[in-house]
Amino acid sequence: MRGSARPLTGTVLAVAAAGVLVAPAYAAPADHLSGIPAGTAADALEVYPSSAVPGDHVTVNTAACGKDGSATGDATAVGAGRFTLVPTAHEEDLAGRFRVPPSAVPGTYEIVARCAGNNRRVTGDLVVTLTSATHQVAPRGSVKTGVGGALGPDPVRTAAGVAALAVAAAGGTWLLHRRARGDGI
Incomplete structure (x- = not known):
């Protein structure tokens, strides 16, 4: 060894x-x-928050376009469409905002901005989840377990079955009572 x-x-x-x-x-x-x-960092599109749930508003910013720049954002990957980035109070920074649509599916999406002056393309990632630290999304729909409901698929048949069981229980009790008294069957 x-x-x-x-x-x-x-x-x-x-x-x-x-x-x-x-x-x-x-x-x-x-x-x-x-x-x-x-x-x-100037080549990146910063996404805030980087993780969002459907319905959240997301802000993006970049310094890639330089002074006096403008840009068009593209969030069609997540279903939010196009948006505009405008200058902010910070020198050379542009910012834009979009809303994650309620129909967005969980996953990672590329958000893109294209500078108007220099045609530079910058990207950032947005992660869509069903829950966040600030709020939770309630589940919708039903779960198919195969067990069925309490009444089953046909309430008429269920009622007939319950009636048959009640008659059988009553008859059995009557017969046991007769036998206990010695009347015979």
Whole structure:
């Protein structure tokens, strides 16, 4: 057992070292429009809240469009349609708002904004859930369990069955009473 553990450990260390030596280096290219390196927060569309329930209002903002910019937002993936991003009090920030439709299905959706001046496309993710920390959505509909209701599918048949059981119980009680008295059957 001891002899096989050493070669295995050596193999694992050799593979790990090779992975470190050949790992690709990443250098973010400089953005020629704003001087901000790609991959920074300016290239993102920030979604608040990042997790919402159907019916919630969601705000998005970005600094990707630069000073005096404007943008059009697209939330059609979640069913909310298009919306406008307008300048805010923060320098170079644009913000927009949309409502998650009540018919939205749980999942992760890509929200997109396209800058009007530089035609830059920025994206952010919105997660739609059925419950949130602020409020809960009540379940709707019924559950098909196969058990059925108390009256079954046909109330007339159910009533006839209950009547038959009542007659049988009464007859059985009468016969037991006669037998106890010695009258015979």
